[in-house]
Amino acid sequence: MKLVTFTVAGRDRVGAVVETHVVDLGAAYAGLLAAGRDPEAAASADRILPADMLGFIRGGADAVTAARGALRFVRERGFDVPGAVFPRDRVRLRAPVPRPPKIICTGTNYEDYRQVIGLPKSPVPLIFLKAPSCVVGPDDPVQIPEGYGEVYHEYEFSCVIGKRCKGVPKERAADVIFGYTIFDDITGRALEAKSREFQPWGKSMDTYGPMGPWIVTPEEMPPDLYGLRILRRRNGKVEAESNTSNMIFRFDDIVAFASTFWTLEPGDLITTASPMAGPISPGDVIESEIEGIGVLRNPVESVKVDPVYAQRVGL
Numbered sequence: 001m002k003l004v005t006f007t008v009a010g011r012d013r014v015g016a017v018v019e020t021h022v023v024d025l026g027a028a029y030a031g032l033l034a035a036g037r038d039p040e041a042a043a044s045a046d047r048i049l050p051a052d053m054l055g056f057i058r059g060g061a062d063a064v065t066a067a068r069g070a071l072r073f074v075r076e077r078g079f080d081v082p083g084a085v086f087p088r089d090r091v092r093l094r095a096p097v098p099r100p101p102k103i104i105c106t107g108t109n110y111e112d113y114r115q116v117i118g119l120p121k122s123p124v125p126l127i128f129l130k131a132p133s134c135v136v137g138p139d140d141p142v143q144i145p146e147g148y149g150e151v152y153h154e155y156e157f158s159c160v161i162g163k164r165c166k167g168v169p170k171e172r173a174a175d176v177i178f179g180y181t182i183f184d185d186i187t188g189r190a191l192e193a194k195s196r197e198f199q200p201w202g203k204s205m206d207t208y209g210p211m212g213p214w215i216v217t218p219e220e221m222p223p224d225l226y227g228l229r230i231l232r233r234r235n236g237k238v239e240a241e242s243n244t245s246n247m248i249f250r251f252d253d254i255v256a257f258a259s260t261f262w263t264l265e266p267g268d269l270i271t272t273a274s275p276m277a278g279p280i281s282p283g284d285v286i287e288s289e290i291e292g293i294g295v296l297r298n299p300v301e302s303v304k305v306d307p308v309y310a311q312r313v314g315l
Helices: 026-035 039-043 052-057 062-074 110-118 171-174 188-192 196-203 252-260 308-312
Strands: 004-006 009-016 019-023 084-085 092-096 102-109 127-131 142-145 151-153 155-161 175-183 209-216 230-232 237-242 269-271 277-281 285-288 294-303
Touching: 004 019, 004 052, 004 285, 009 039, 009 062, 009 209, 019 062, 019 277, 039 102, 052 062, 127 209, 155 230, 155 252, 171 209, 171 252, 171 277, 175 237, 175 269, 175 285, 175 294, 188 196, 209 294, 230 277, 237 285, 252 269
Parallel strands: 102 269, 142 294
Antiparallel strands: 004 009, 004 092, 004 209, 009 019, 019 084, 102 127, 151 277, 155 175, 155 269, 175 209, 230 237, 230 285, 285 294
8 A cells, every 4th residue: 555644625634545546544444334334333433544644553454454445445436435535636645654753864874875975884773863843745845944054865765663662673673664655864964064963953954854755565565675776856857876775784674773772663764874865955846766665756945044053153
């Protein structure tokens, strides 16, 4: 499934993208139950298929099974289920997990990029946290504060954690992954270059975490996660291209390492770092594409802020 958070009639809902449609999973499941002449169960469908993505993920196998049943029902009805099926171009997609409990990013994890920038290879994944409040969805603008220097676009193959866990063995990491998505680790490069202590500032500004366009569940991903084409575009031009085969540490390594020290929660996002990053400017349109997932697109604009702090640090 390609799972989305989408907005319709002013409400956020959990859905699935099927061809040119977005299916409201809770509404479709209620329709399935009502068709089975169980109105009481239909009225409580949201308890099995919550309308928010974190609730859906916490629902585990029961929620996923119900969602698949709802999609079968919709297909059998030829997508004619009023209130449950919408044309994809008529709804707004949000970040699939609008506020992840944690965003665990990984740095310098593509060997081709590491060689270009000349950093030593780390013996462990270089993980750090990014503020969940930076997350925006597909087609939402990335807003660059004026006067705070160069900003880079880092594009990252990422996973969403499906269950609460700690100390996950490497060989069982796949068991705790709910699905896969794209995350852009937008970075205030000038701030990061000024001081390592400024990295959280430069990484966690509002809108500096585009995510989406959806979560792809594991069974719909290509069988080899480490042979996927991954590329970055700016204004329609490919500026960087790599392959997930270039990763130094894979999802199993990063999940095992991170969960040694931090309890992972349903909805946590874990990234695998970026191939070669590049600068972006207001007026640009940036795209990240990962084979098996799709394209995450965002415009870039400027936003006026107080320049006093930039002046204090010499930008």
